[in-house]
Amino acid sequence: MKKITFLFLFSLLALVSFGQSTATYQITFESTWSQATHPHSSGNLPSSAHWSRLVGATHNDNVSFYTVGETATTGVENIAEQGSNTAFFSEVNTAISNGNSNQSINGPALGTAAGQIVIDQVTTTEDYPLLTLLSMIAPSPDWMIAIDGVSLLDTNGEWKQSIVLDVYPLDAGTDSGSDYTSANSDTNPKAPIADARGTAPFSSEKIGTMTIELSNILGTNNIDDKVTVSVFPNPFTDKITIQTNAIQLKNIEIYNVLGARVMNITRNISNQTSIDTSNLNSGVYLLRATDTKNNITTKKLIKR
Incomplete structure (x- = not known):
């Protein structure tokens, strides 16, 4: 079995909402894709059989990134046809900007047909309790x-301890190929996304299991109520100002939507600190401010 772990720094956005608990989950996809479970007409699975990155988002019920019976978005089409996640992450970013999602999830891939993909520490709040994943x-x-x-x-509004889901293959309805290695043949117009179980080359057996296990629950009382950190303007263009009403900050970090740290400031921080952001591209970011008592405040930022 292959176990790969991935930490989502961008999941710190979950700590923004006051008055709510935050929950951290571990996600394990156990693939059972094999010649035995899904016999292929040629007698063998492709020698290059593998899984693309397991990607997704946590979100609310105001947005859905795909639905069986409806046509695929460009993001879903690109995942299903190419394993490309760029357009999908753009769709998630739009949902984040509209207040309907709090993070994208960019998990690992699996280089074999059977095996495990493990995603550690996916953290979200009660405002964004829904989980979508694709590979x-x-x-x-x-x-x-x-x-x-x-x-x-x-x-009852309580965090679930464990969720175990049987996973079956889906046809995105965007390509009319009938075999693993069929040449590109665009379906025009697109067909609805459909359950592909029992349709060659798949049997009616599941292709894997998705297990979602609760790791931790935190309230919001770990943050000093007397400490207020504000950021303005937001949305911003070339500069932001971080202001705190009490304890001085010792570290200011900014992460992009994929969890990469793009700025780290540890010097010349005062109770009102201006930061030049002209080098950042337009998009959604996370600001993480740590004060001298190690209280951490996070803010979602939008650059125009």
Whole structure:
């Protein structure tokens, strides 16, 4: 088995909402894709059988990134056909800007047909309790696995301890190829996303299992109520100002939507600090401010 872990720094956005608990989950996709479970007409799976990165988002019910029975977005099409996530992350960024998502998830890939993909420390709040994940069945014309808006909260509003889902192949409806290595043949117009179980080359067996396990729950009382950190203007263009009403900050970090740190400031920080952001591209960012008592405040930023 292959176990790969990935820490999502951007999930710190979950700590922004006061008055809510935050929950951290570990996600494990166990692939059972094999010649035995999904016999292929040629007698063998492709020698290059693998999975693209397991990607997704946590979000609310005002947005859905795919739905079986509806046509695929460009982002979903690119994942299913190419294992390319750029357009999908752009769709997530739009949802973040509209207040309907709090993070994108950029998990690892798996270089074999069978094995594990493990994503550690996906953290979210009660405002964004839904989880969507997708990965390409590769190689293929437009086949994928996905879970659509699975709620991490139960009917009583409590965080679920464990969720286990059988996963079956899906046809994105964007390519008419009938075999793993079929030449590109665009479906025009697109067909709806459909369950592909029992349709060659797949059997009616599941292709894997998605297990979502609760790791930790935190309240918001770990942040000193007397400490207020504000950022303005937001949205911004070339400069932002960070202001705190009490304890001095010792570290200011800015991360992009994929979790990469793009700025780290540890010197010349006062109770009102201006930062030149002219070198940042337009988009959504996370500011993480740490004060001298090690309280951490996070803010979502939007650069125009």
